[in-house]
Amino acid sequence: xxxxxxxxETRSLTIQFGGHVAVDEVSCAFQAGxxxxxxxxxxxxxxxxxxxxxxxxxxSSGQVLLAGEDISNxxxxxxxxxxxxxxxxxxxxxxNLSALENVRLAVASSYRIGHIFWQRASLRRDxxxxxxxxxxxxxxxxxADTPVSYLPHGDQRKLEVALLMALEPHVFMFxxxxxxxxxxxVPVILDLIANLKKQDDKLILxxxxxxxxxxxxxxxxxxxxxxxxxxxxxxxxxxxxxxxxEAYLGTSAxxxxxxxxx
Amino acid sequence: xxxxxxxxxxxxxxxxxxxLIAILIALALGPFLFPGTRAFATLGMICVFIIVVAAYDLxxxxxxxxxxxxxxxxxxxxxxxxxxxxHFGSGFGAIFIGILGAxxxxxxxxxxxxxxxxxxxxIFFALVTLAVAFAFLSxxxxxxxxxxxxxxxxxxxxxxxxxAFRPLDSVTGFDLFGFLGVLFTQPWNLVDGFRDxxxxxxxxxxxxxxxxxxxxxxxxxxxxxxxxxxxxxxxLQAIRENEFRAQALGYRTVFYRTAVxxxxxxLTTFAGALFALFNRYVNPENTLNFELMIFILLMCVxxxxxxxxxAIIGAVVFVVAQxxxxxxxxxxSEAVNVGGFxxxxxxxxxxxxxxxxLFVASVYxxxxxxxxxxxxxxxxxxxxxxxxxxxxxxSAKERLT
Numbered sequence: 072x073x074x075x076x077x078x079x080e081t082r083s084l085t086i087q088f089g090g091h092v093a094v095d096e097v098s099c100a101f102q103a104g105x106x107x108x109x110x111x112x113x114x115x116x117x118x119x120x121x122x123x124x125x126x127x128x129x130x131s132s133g134q135v136l137l138a139g140e141d142i143s144n145x146x147x148x149x150x151x152x153x154x155x156x157x158x159x160x161x162x163x164x165x166x167n168l169s170a171l172e173n174v175r176l177a178v179a180s181s182y183r184i185g186h187i188f189w190q191r192a193s194l195r196r197d198x199x200x201x202x203x204x205x206x207x208x209x210x211x212x213x214x215a216d217t218p219v220s221y222l223p224h225g226d227q228r229k230l231e232v233a234l235l236m237a238l239e240p241h242v243f244m245f246x247x248x249x250x251x252x253x254x255x256x257v258p259v260i261l262d263l264i265a266n267l268k269k270q271d272d273k274l275i276l277x278x279x280x281x282x283x284x285x286x287x288x289x290x291x292x293x294x295x296x297x298x299x300x301x302x303x304x305x306x307x308x309x310x311x312x313x314x315x316x317e318a319y320l321g322t323s324a325x326x327x328x329x330x331x332x333x
Numbered sequence: 334x335x336x337x338x339x340x341x342x343x344x345x346x347x348x349x350x351x352x353l354i355a356i357l358i359a360l361a362l363g364p365f366l367f368p369g370t371r372a373f374a375t376l377g378m379i380c381v382f383i384i385v386v387a388a389y390d391l392x393x394x395x396x397x398x399x400x401x402x403x404x405x406x407x408x409x410x411x412x413x414x415x416x417x418x419x420h421f422g423s424g425f426g427a428i429f430i431g432i433l434g435a436x437x438x439x440x441x442x443x444x445x446x447x448x449x450x451x452x453x454x455x456i457f458f459a460l461v462t463l464a465v466a467f468a469f470l471s472x473x474x475x476x477x478x479x480x481x482x483x484x485x486x487x488x489x490x491x492x493x494x495x496x497a498f499r500p501l502d503s504v505t506g507f508d509l510f511g512f513l514g515v516l517f518t519q520p521w522n523l524v525d526g527f528r529d530x531x532x533x534x535x536x537x538x539x540x541x542x543x544x545x546x547x548x549x550x551x552x553x554x555x556x557x558x559x560x561x562x563x564x565x566x567x568x569l570q571a572i573r574e575n576e577f578r579a580q581a582l583g584y585r586t587v588f589y590r591t592a593v594x595x596x597x598x599x600l601t602t603f604a605g606a607l608f609a610l611f612n613r614y615v616n617p618e619n620t621l622n623f624e625l626m627i628f629i630l631l632m633c634v635x636x637x638x639x640x641x642x643x644a645i646i647g648a649v650v651f652v653v654a655q656x657x658x659x660x661x662x663x664x665x666s667e668a669v670n671v672g673g674f675x676x677x678x679x680x681x682x683x684x685x686x687x688x689x690x691l692f693v694a695s696v697y698x699x700x701x702x703x704x705x706x707x708x709x710x711x712x713x714x715x716x717x718x719x720x721x722x723x724x725x726x727x728s729a730k731e732r733l734t
Contacts, residue, residue, distance in 0.1 A: 125581070151583035163581075165574035176571050179564055180583040188565035191341050195564070238582065 076139055078103045078274045079155075079242055084123055084133035093119045095298040096133065103241075104271040106264070108285045108306075109278050110315075111295035117278045118160055120295065121244055124276075125157040126150045137242070151180070156240025160247045160278070162227045164219045170230055171215040175202040177237035202237065209233040210259055225256045232260055236267075243267060243275045249284070257284075264288060286310065340559040344642055346711035349704060353642065356649055360547055364540050365506035368532045375656045377543050377611045379648050380550040384604035386632045387557050387644035388597045393630075394638035395561055396593050397573040399455055401626055402446065402462035405469045406598040408621035409442075410435045410605025412473065415486040415615045423489045432606045436599055443598035447591030470621045485616020488609050490542070495613075498538030506534040539611075546607050553600060558641050560596075569593060573639070628655075631692060637702025646703050654691075658684040 077100035084097045094116045101107055109117050122128040124135050126147035134143045142150055151157075165173050175192070178201045179185065193199065206212050209229040214222060219230065232248055245264065249257045261284060267273055268288070279285050285292065285306065292309040294302040302315050309315055336343070344350045359366065363376040385407060392398040410432070417431020418424075446462060453461075473480045480486065492498050508530040515526030534540075560566050571579040572586050579586050609615050619625070628651065636647025663681040670676075677683070699706035 127577075127581075146585075147580045148583050148585045151581060157581055159578075159581075163575065163578050165571050165578065167574055168570060172567065176567060176579070176584075177582050179567070184564045185568045185584055185589065186565060188560045188563045190564065191337075191559070191562050192564050192567045193341055193562075234582070 077101055077136070078138055079124070079276075080136040081120070081124065082134045082136065084120070084135065085131050086119060086123055086128060087131045093298050094123060094130075097295070097298075097300045098133075099293060099300060099303065101242075101274050101276065103274050104268075105290045106268050106275040106277060106288055107291045107293055108289040109276065109293045109295060110280070110285060115295040116298040117295055118246055119298075121157065121246055121276070121278065125155055125244060151238065151240070154241035155244070156235045156238040156242060157244040158231045158235040158246060158248060160250065162224070162231055164227060164230060164234070166220040167218055169216050169218055170211055170222065170226075171199075171202055171206060173219055173230060174205050174233050174237050175199065177234040178202045178205070181239060205233045205237040206230075208236060209263065225252045228252050229256070229260065232263065236263075241273060243273060245275070245277045245279075247278050247280065249279070249281065257281075261288065282310070338555060340555075340562040342558055342562050342641070346704075346707040348711075349642060349646075349707045353645065356645060360550075363547075364536070364543060365504070365534055366509040368506065368508050368511075368534075371656060373539070373543065374612075375652055377546055378656075379652045380543075380546045381604055381608045381611065382629070382632060382648035382652060383550045383645055384553050384607070385601055385629055386636070386648050387554055387641050388600035388604070389629055390633050390636075390638060390641060390644050391557060391561065391569075391600075392593055392597045393633055394640070394643070395566065395573060396569045396590060397455070398590060398594065399459040400446075400462040400594070400597075401459060401623075402442075402466040402469075403597075403601055403629055404621050404623070404626045405466045406439045406443070406601040407605040407608070407625070408469070408473065408615075408617070409439050410602035410607075411609040411615040411620040412480060412486070412605075413438070413602070414606045414609040415488045416479070418489055419486060423491045425491060428491070428606075428610065432603065435602050435606060439598045439602040440595055443595040444591065447594040466621075466623070466626070470617060470623075473621060474617055481616070483617060485614060485618075488613045488615060490538075490610055490613055492538065494538045494542040494545075494610060496535075496537045496539050498541070499536065500538075500541065501536040504534040504536045506532050508532055542611050546611055549603070549607060553603075554641065554645070557600075561641060565589075570639075635692060635695060635702060637704035637706070640702065640704040640708070643702050643704040650703070651688075654684070654688050658688060662687065 080098075080100040082098050084094055085092065086094045097116075097120060109120070111117050119128065123130050126142075126145060126149075130143060134141050136142065137150070137153055137155060140153075142153065142155075145153075165176065168176075175198055178198050179192075179195070182195075182198060184195070184198075203212065203215065206215055209232055211226060211229055211233065214226060219227060222230065228248065228251060232245070235243060235245070248260050248264070252260065264275065264277070265288060267275060277285075277288070289306045292302075292304065292306050293300060294309060294315050302309055302312055304312075344353055360376060360380065364373060367373070367376070385403070389400075389403050392400055413435025414428055414431040417427045417429075417434065421427035421430060442465075446465065449461070474482055476482070512526055512530035515522055515530070519526065561569070568579065568584055568589050571582070571584065572589060576586050605620060608620070612619065632647035632651045633644065634647075635650060636643030636645065659681040662679050662684055666676060666679040666681065669679065678686070695703070701709065
């Protein structure tokens with residue numbers, strides 16, 4: 072894999088909040104067509120690392136490279152334009168707009184029509200069709216006209232995923248997409264991610280706690296602990312590794328899915 | 334047809350539709366339905382404030398940008414026309430130059446405000462606009478030799494827009510409220526009341542100016558309605574709802590916010606220019622005062638933020654209350670005729686107290702404004718109906734099985 076250029080790479084990426092180093096010299100490169108899961112205990116710096124990659128935070132030092140280009144100083148908007156898509160851990164939508172309107176905003180973003188002020192938004196058939204397509208994709212078609220604030224939590228999580236899909240990025244960053252979902256909703260999202268994986272040119276990064284999910288989906292697992300990258304490798308190897316057992320799963324290796332059931 | 338004129342954003346409430354149609358008729362036929370100069374001035378101010386409040390709502394209601402510099406832009410437009418006419422004489426060319434200059438100044442100031450302050454958080458932006466507006470007010474008051482200071486400037490409008498110009502002689506109007514008054518209080522005098530209700534309309538250049546104002550208010554309102562329902566308007570709403578996420582979707586929110594501030598400023602400037610031509614007198618009090626800013630804010634909130642129709646309702650309710658609540662109180666205090674504390678409470682000059690109470694009550698009970706509340710009620714009604722239909726359907730099915 073080393074001969075292939077990495078789609079996304081972080082080089083000695085570091086951020087400090089006061090004296091606390093939340094992400095500490097993390098260097099890691101990702102190839103297209105792979106799904107990497109980032110695991111680690113709460114507060115390990117997973118989401119912070121995501122924020123540094125997608126531009127919500129500016130690193131204290133180090134770089135983020137997208138297809139070899141240094142994007143460390145670009146705004147979030149510019150990074151999204153370059154194909155970096157992000158779904159959020161805490162649901163982060165437009166609460167008073169309908170589900171369809173939310174997805175439509177994501178679709179319309181790539182059409183670059185935001186400056187058009189003389190045409191009715193609803194007249195863009197192609198945008199509407201694609202928005203409905205993604206809404207159906209996460210099985211929310213019947214909720215199209217419901218304002219997001221009226222949707223149950225699980226549906227909001229699905230919509231969050233639909234927004235990311237609708238951006239059609241090269242890099243998908245999922246931050247605990249199944250958190251707070253009911254048991255029967257989880258497979259919907261996981262199928263969706265598994266299908267994405269089949270497209271060879273996409274890179275998927277996933278933060279996830281449910282170990283059974285991680286094991287079945289991932290090509291590779293990266294373990295963060297206290298902001299540092301402590302392990303990186305094949306799923307089987309990582310899960311068996313004593314460092315991981317201690318850092319993430321706790322000493323009792325028998326209860327790996329404890330957090331998932333919470 | 335109606336769908337495309339209103340850009341697909343229908344009133345969505347039967348009461349609101351009726352109210353809007355009534356307002357449209359009242360404004361369109363106003364000079365022929367309501368005699369007297371006060372009624373005429375009220376009609377004109379409603380049209381001016383429809384533009385001003387709708388433009389303000391574009392910022393406040395649709396994008397959640399709180400600005401207190403709105404009257405500054407209004408004043409720039411008003412003084413622009415006054416100074417243009419003062420320097421170049423009473424011609425349409427002078428008006429044009431005045432408006433153009435005012436628009437350029439407003440655009441520059443709005444751009445500066447946008448670029449300087451939109452990167453800071455909402456409350457600081459509001460404070461910056463407040464400071465700029467106060468600075469502008471004191472500059473205008475100080476520069477006596479140009480602006481007339483506190484005394485302001487008289488606007489010598491072209492003859493065609495003034496009271497001396499009489500394009501039509503002896504037009505007959507029908508005093509609607511006078512007739513309704515007779516109808517309800519002395520129904521036995523109906524025939525006389527009907528005959529007396531006809532009056533001669535003084536159709537002058539000022540009437541023409543009113544219709545120009547009415548036309549501009551209508552066109553600008555429909556333009557804004559189109560704007561907020563366009564892709565651009567959707568992005569504004571996204572910024573209002575969750576700016577952080579709008580950025581994560583790839584929208585350059587600073588561009589949109591700056592564009593909205595400039596557009597709102599330009600429309601308000603234009604409204605100020607129309608006001609100067611209609612009112613024929615500008616001074617800091619009627620164009621730049623902070624009280625006026627509060628009034629604009631009140632109209633916006635009262636009508637319903639984030640609904641352009643709220644600008645119409647808010648402007649009508651407020652301007653009518655401003656002009657006629659005193660009469661109501663006057664009639665009340667005459668009828669009750671008590672002295673002391675209670676008497677002073679219903680003193681006509683204390684109308685703002687009562688308006689304030691009404692305002693507090695309306696915000697408390699209808700936080701989404703009059704239009705917002707009407708839409709909520711309409712929606713509830715609709716939902717009740719669909720539920721009822723479902724119930725009758727399912728009970729019919731039960732009976733079948």
